[in-house]
Amino acid sequence: MSSKPQVNMGMLVTGGVLIGIGGLVAMTGVLVGGSAVVSGVRRWVRESEVPPRELARRKWAQARTAANAGADAWQTHANEPATSGAM
Numbered sequence: 001m002s003s004k005p006q007v008n009m010g011m012l013v014t015g016g017v018l019i020g021i022g023g024l025v026a027m028t029g030v031l032v033g034g035s036a037v038v039s040g041v042r043r044w045v046r047e048s049e050v051p052p053r054e055l056a057r058r059k060w061a062q063a064r065t066a067a068n069a070g071a072d073a074w075q076t077h078a079n080e081p082a083t084s085g086a087m
Contacts (some may be wrong), residue, residue, distance in 0.1 A: 045052055 048055075050058075
């Protein structure tokens with residue numbers, strides 16, 4: 001009896017080849033899907049009435065205003081007793 005495991009080299013090589021082919025197919029899928037996303041984003045930016053930079057600036061201002069309002073409400077009502085929502 002041999003101390004080394006018996007490995008079917010034909011099946012091992014076939015498995016390696018299939019893994020390689022699967023990797024190439026997956027990479028192709030990533031490239032095709034990625035190009036579709038990039039194309040869609042480019043079209044969306046081109047057709048948008050507001051440039052992305054201005055849209056980001058507006059959303060940042062909205063988030064900042066909401067955060068300030070929340071902080072103000074929290075500080076204003078910090079000493080009030082907590083109430084349950086059920087009436």
